[in-house]
Amino acid sequence: MSDYLDVNRANWDERAPAHAASAEYNFAAFAADPEHLSDVVTFDRPLLGDIRGLRGVHLQCHIGTDTVSLSRLGATMTGLDFSAASLTEARRLATLAGADIDFVESDLYGAPDVLEPGSFDLVFTGIGAIGWLPDIRRWAQVVATLLKPGGRLFIREGHPMLWAVDDEREDDLLVLDFDYFEHKDPLVWEQGGTYVETEHQFVNKVTHSWNHGMGEIVTALLDAGMTIAGLTEHDSAPWEALPGKMTKVPPYDEWRLTDRPNRLPHTYTLRAVRNPV
Template sequence: MKKNLHEANRLSWNAATRAHNSHKGDQARFLREGGSTLFPEELELLGDLRGRSLLHLQCNSGQDTLSLAARGALVTGVDISDEAISFARRLSADSGLPGTFERADVYDWLASAPPARYDLVFSSYGAISWLSDLGPWAEGISRVLEPGGRFVLVEFHPVLWLFDEKLRLAFPYSGGQHVPEASGVSDYVARSGENLVSWGYEEGVRDFQNPHPSHCFQWGLADLLNPLLRHGLALERLEEYCYSNGCKVLEGMREAPGHRFLLPEGIPDLPLMFGLSARRTG
């Protein structure tokens, strides 16, 4: 694990999170009135959530976590960003949706949490690339799941991360190779607009420049799946999707119904997201 790089990412996410939430208006009201930030893909994979204990790893500011709570899950969210967790706690109080939120590096949290506690562990949308070592991550997920419990992940496809924003091949596919980014975590919320803020996008912070660099890691599907299998999780379902939900990742992407983005006109389909469900067997 590269904990020094995790710490750099914490600072970068703190700065970016303030910019992101500046565009999102009254999120507590949106949630109180029955709004949800979830997409059909994760809901289908998660299934019935009523009364299920759910751990949301890398939960960011808690919008998805509390949307899961609104569907009956008993939620705990963990994220490395101080700003994100502080916001999530306020959002829980202001929306009236219960959730426990803890600020920690996911590796530290998984290592210290009680075993066999959760029916579901969930993560989504831009989480895996921030992990510097998938072995202890997979081991920790297996450890905190109840026997028969499931890990559900909906994530941007590693094929997508081969390209820069102009759709030029620029990065390695796999192996956890380190990709530093001097400009840090971007204001992708501003770039995506109402597709991420369906209840009313606000201009908020303009021309955000992150003062803190960030560090990502390039993982292929085999890099991800093999540690899960080694640590007692059985793959039950794997899906690939030729669109991205909510987030305009590449220049020239076309908007589609359901707040989805497609590749630019004339570009052959590529998988832009994937989803999986894996069950703890022991």
């Protein structure tokens, strides 16, 4: 199934410069303020804990704002992404921010071929990453392969229940219209824009994505030799996932369902530790 990589890579290559120029990613703040962190990592800090001195890898790092933020918290970071254009922007951001980060080009499943297995204390995966992968069990094996025994995974992601909701309805109903469980065939989307404000007119509009149920994610990690250290579900997301139905709320300026937000888990944080050999 190599076609999904080619299709998605073309889309992300085109998104990268638009994202890097956007106010949402805010490269200027990283350049101006040596303590500036991405909104996602700022939200993550209470559960992330002290990462000073750890060797970390950010899988599917895109243009590197979270990667730079983790470096600023004291980890020695590597960023990995399959989009050369994204890594060009990530390297530029690291230079602007004065961060010493190694960025490596590879698809997720090829990570053990370009990174040293068993050499990382921390694997970090951020919002909107694993949905581009067709097989969550292979993802879990990659995570376990990269970690040292006792090393830990930290992932915050959109909740699979949120991904299953129809986000284009104009009424107030929450309707489950998409797969919750992993399915062999991808969801194929054709959309002309992206999730930041941009005037760019996109040419590569098609993407392929998959949902993965919470049980599938947890079981994949357990079967890969990991122990679950924590699973926290959140009632907010760092983007307006359901336009017209959400309100921005303090203290992190995340988005929450306006009407009875407790009906729907928006995102989750999962922490896991690789078992001793």
